[in-house]
Amino acid sequence: MYVLPVLCVLYLLCSAPTSSQDWPLDCTPRKTVPYHSVDGKLFRENDVWNYTTMALREDLGLIILGTRGAIFALDINNINNKKASVKWDVTEKQQEECTYKGKDSEIDCQNYIRILHGTDDGRMYVCGTNAFHPMCDYMNYTDGQLLLQNSQEDGKGKCPFDPFQRYASAWVEKELYSATSMNFLGSEPVVLRSSEDQIRTDFKSSWLNEPNFIYMDHIPEGENSPDGDDDKVYLFFSETAVEYDFYHKLAVSRVARVCKGDMGGQRTLQRKWTSFVKARLECPVLESQLPYLVQDVFRVCPAGLTTCVFYAVFTPQMDSSDYSAVCAYSMRDIQHVFTEGKFKTPVTVETSFVKWVMFSGDLPTPRPGACIDNAAREQGITSSLELPDKTLQFIRDRPLMDQEIGPINNRPLLVKKGAAFTRIVVASVVALDRATYHVMFIGTETGSVLKAVNYAEDNTGETFIIEELQLFQSSEAIKILRLSNSKGHLFAGSEVGVVQMPLSSCGRYKSCGDCVLARDPYCAWDLTAAQCATIPSPAPADSKLIQNLQNGDTSGCPPPETAKLVNRTFVPGNNVKLECEPISNLARQEWFVGEAALVLSDKHHFHNDSLMILNASAADAAVYSCWSVERSHGRKYRRQKAKYQLALRTNGDGRWVLPTSPQARSSHQRLVGLQILVVLLSVTLALLVGWNFYKGHLTLPCKLGRGQTHTDGSPGEAPGAQQPLQHTEEKTSAPAGNSNNNHANQENAIPMDGHAPEEESVI
Structure with a gap:
C-alpha cells in the first residue's frame, strides 16, 4: 500500500537536476528601475x-x-x-x-x-x-x-x-x-x-480533476498540411493528478488539445470531445521536490507553425520554494507526444485502489484522440461522428498520455529567486546583426516586470535579465500583460490600474559602455549622435551603431571619459563618506588611493554606492578614485565613476579646525554649558555681595588709610599702625535672621598687612 507513494516521490526527486552548474539559477537584473523612474503612462478611474x-x-x-x-x-x-x-x-x-x-x-x-x-x-x-x-x-x-x-x-x-x-x-x-x-x-x-x-468535455476526473485553467490558443495546423490534418486548440492548465495516489493531493501542469472540426461521437461521446487528449507538462527546477505549476503561457512562431514555441512561467506549489521559472516548449515536441506517444490506463489493484500505468496493448484504428486526416478519410471516415466505438471508448477512458512533455534542452530558460512570476509575453526583435531575438517581459506579484533574453539560438546558455521595472506599487500584482509589436508598447494591468510603457528606453543608458553592456536588442550606441538610441527597422547598412548582444563586448566604444575631480575637506576625527554610483547591479566598485588599490579594513568600509572612512586623520588626506568594473563573458569594462581630492579643513589662519566628531562635539557642548553656568553663578554672587554692601551688612576687612576718618570722627592712623578695631553695638549687630554674621567675620579677619591682630576686649 505504501509502495506507490514512495515510488512517486522517488520519481519526482530523480527527475530534478543534481548539478547547479547546468542551471541559470537566480539571475540578477542588470538594472533596477524604481517606480517613479519608469517611462510609462498610468490609466485608472475613481x-x-x-x-x-x-x-x-x-x-x-x-x-x-x-x-x-x-x-x-x-x-x-x-x-x-x-x-x-x-x-x-x-x-x-x-x-x-x-x-x-x-x-x-x-x-x-x-x-x-x-x-x-x-x-x-x-x-x-x-x-x-x-x-x-x-x-x-x-x-x-x-x-x-x-x-x-x-x-x-x-x-x-x-x-x-x-x-x-x-x-x-x-x-x-x-x-x-x-x-x-x-x-x-x-x-x-x-x-x-x-x-x-x-x-x-465529459464530467470525469480522468478528464479534468479540480483544474486551474491558464491559457488557450488556436493553432491552424490544417493550413497546407500534407496529411490533411485539422486545426488544433491547445489548452494549458494545472490539476490534481490522478496518476499519483498520494495521501495529500498533488497538482501537476498539463497541456491538452482538441480538434477544431470535432463533432462528437454518434453513440459514444455524444456532444463530447472525441479528440481531447492531455499530457503532463514538466518544468524541472533545482532542488524541487514537488512539480512546479504553470501560471501563464505565450506563443511565438518565428518562421511558421512548425517553429512555434510556447513560453510558460511556473511557480512552486504549497510555498515549497521561493524560486520561479520560465520554460519553453517546442510545438514539435508537443505534437510528437500526442501523435506517437503511448497512453496511460487505469488498473484496479486490491479491488478498490486504482493505479495508472502505461497501456501496452494494441491501439484501435483510427488512433484515439487523432483528428480526421487523409489516413482516416481513406478508411471512409470523414467526420468524428463516423469514428468506431472502440476508438471512442478508448479515448473516453484513457485521455492521459504516458509520456511527459519536457522543456527545450530539458532545462528552464530562467530561474529566479524572489517575487513569484505571474504573467509573460514575448516580443520578437531584429537586432543589428540581422538575427531575431525573443525578448521576454515577465510580470511579478510585486508589480514589477522583468525584461530578459536568451541569446542562444537553441535556448541554451545564458539568459540575461536586462532590467527590472517597477510598474506598480509593490503590493499590486500584475494580472495581465499585452504586447503591441507594431506600436512598440507593453500594457500591464492590475487591480488598481493599467500601465503603458515602451518596450525599451534606450536613453536610460548614458555611455557607450553602459549601452553595449545592456545587451538590449532594441538599443545601440550611435557614434555620430553620441547617445544610446533605438535601432531603426530595418537598420541602415552604413549606420555608425555599436551593439554586441552575445558577449557585451565594449571594445568598439571610444575611451570613456574620466570623472571630474571633486575637492572634499574633512575634520580630523570625523567619518567621511565618498559617493560612487555603480554602472549596474552586476558591477563592483574598486577604490584607489593615488595609484594603490584600497583594501577593506576596520578603517575603510566598502558599500555598494560609497566608501566610508572612519575616524579620519591627517594621514587620510589624499586623492581617491572609484572605478566601476563589470564583467561580460570574460571581458572587463572599467569606467572611472568618481575622483576626490580629500584634504584637511582649515581656518582662515591656516590652523586645523577642531575635531567635530560626535564624541568631540558632545564634550564641547558640555564644556560650553559648564562655562555658561559658572558665569551665571558669578553674576548672581556679585549681585548678592553688592546688595549686602548697599544695605550695610558687609564692611571691608581692612584698616582705613591715612587721611581717612573713622565713623566717630577721629583721624585715621598711618598705614602700618596697629590700632584695634572699635565698634559700636549699633553698628555690629546684624538683623535677626540674617545669615551674614559680621561679628564672626570681624573676629576672623586678617589685616591687609598680613599680621594677625592682638586679642582685644570690646568695651
Missing part, C-alpha cells in the same frame, strides 16, 4: 477596480479594457486618452440574489468583465460574471462610442461564475472556445465550444 481583461484592437487604434462594471476604449498610442466607455453594472435584484447565496455584495456580487474578443465581423464579444450569473453580449465601437447591443445570452460555460477563478478562452472562426466552470460552486469544470452543435 471607484473602478480590476483592470485585468484586455484586448488589442490595432485595426481601430484602441485598447479595449474590461474592469469591474465598465469597459473602456483607450488610445493605443496613449492610454491616458480615453476614447469611450460603457458601464455594465448588475441590477439590485441580481445583487440581492447573489447575496442570498452567501457571497459578498460589494466584492463578489458585481459584474467583472472576463471575456473580450474581436469577432470576424468587426464587433467584440464580451462576457461578465454578472453577480455569479454570467452573461454575454456583443459590443460595437461606432462614431467614437462603445455600444452594447443588449442582446444578452447565457454565459454559463463561457465565463466563470467566480470573478477570482482562473479561466481561458479563444475566439476561432465565429465560435468561442472556453475553459471554465459550468456551475455556481465551480465544481463542474468544462472545456466548451459554443456553437449550434455545442461540444464539451
